[in-house]
Amino acid sequence: MGDRKTLQAQRISGHSGTAPGYEAQRDLKVCKLVDTTTCIGCKACEVACVEWNDMPFSPTTFDNTFQTMPETRWNFWNLIKFNEHQNPDGTIQWLMRKDQCMHCADPGCLAACPADGAIVQYANGIVDFNQENCIGCEYCISGCPFNIPRFNSATKKVYKCTLCSDRVGQGLEPACIKACPSGCLKFGTKDDMLFIANERAKQLRDTFGMEKAGVYDPQSIGGTHVIYVLHDATDPERYGGLPSNPTIPWSYTVWKWLAKPVLGTFALFGLLGVFFHYVTVGPRRPQPEPPKREETR
């Protein structure tokens, strides 16, 4: 993006002040919008994800639902979760939610990861794993409030949805978006997607009588770069374990950036301690030692 800005007109001749449009910048932050109210559960996005990322399909477990498999896998990053929810009035809701990495603005995986450069957050908001630097410690799994990173025991590294950072970098939309036939998936800037999502939620509330309809963009982790329109935003849990208040344990930050270096330095004092003990006090020898020099005379 930097190079595009260098050729932006700053001043132009015959024109007082700065050039019109100077410092105008398109929003860098990208976002995927998932409208759960229009998802038809066709799983085209699942196939597109597996296809684009060149991941072989593997046998799965049938758990008496329409779901492809119970949970996402290291080589299956995008899963439509089917949930049957019974309302208090006895009616049934059949909820379909596209489950994948949420690309948090404040990513728990990144906070937990000890390996330098294994997790990267791009300026456009995409959180990506760099397997080259991953040491497979799996701390990111505990850091993630959405239970997304998956460990591959063969390569001993973790994998997850990249929001098709390779496609987005080339100006394309993610593969799942391209495949979606119902228009339930949209991709654009965060501002645009939030606008559309809020409009849609308003429409659901006003026109369709879903009083609790709303947008899922949890502020407890600074918002996400995948947002949902939900029929009932007050109870995201019903959509297959979408946390209503996702959090990241503060211990990660305190431990990693304060306690870890400080305590590590303390441990090295053991080494300094014994070294300076040797050069100041000196060793303890078995007694008796030979008499000191003066005494021999």
Add this chain to the structure above:
Amino acid sequence: MSSAIERFDDRARRSFEAIGQTEVYRGELARHPVYTRVLHWTVALFFFLALFSGFGIYLPWLFRWFTPVFGGGALNRSMHPWFGLGFVVFFFLQVLNWIKPMTWIKADTEWMKNIRKVVSGKEKLEAPETGFFNAGQKAQFWEIVVGCIAFIITGVILWIGAPTFGRLAVAVSYVIHGISALVMLGGIFIHIYLSTIGEPGTFQAMTRGTVSEAWAWTFHPAWYKEVTGRDPREAYEEAKRRMDAEYRG
């Protein structure tokens, strides 16, 4: 219970005596039997494997250069729990082997009060109550016992992971595991120092298994008395007289 431990330990000692031997030369005392030595160095081996592979997980940015020794960062990480398990298992045998001489006695509390004198080198001879192990050695031993318990509990949680134990348990274990390792890291410097250049004559106790009599009456007088039946103070005075005479003559 304790007799069962002793029976197990005795059997182990006997079978290791059949493999190796402890040659005790004149002026020396047998300190550590073959079994204890093998156990100690096996524990040490696993400790350092776990420690060095742990470095690659604790500070990958600082120790990435070292992880190829274990086959790279990811293999390093997947082998670390096995090294740790080996350390804990063999240290457990070490506990059975040493539980008796490591039992804390009243004299140890006194020794601890006196530690400043010992560290500053003012006290040349150990207090006469100091037995097979002194209070400092016992303190380190029990620290490792506590550390191993912390390692095994938090280690299993980290090994099996968040999907089973929950995110919070892993986050907390991550901290406790690290602190336990750092305490042991600080301790190992002191241990290596005192067993080599810090107290000359000590290292051979864990290699050949013997120590000099002078070493014994200096650092572990009560143990010296127990194995020789002689008074350590008298033995020291006699040796001093002999040495003084030699220097005067």
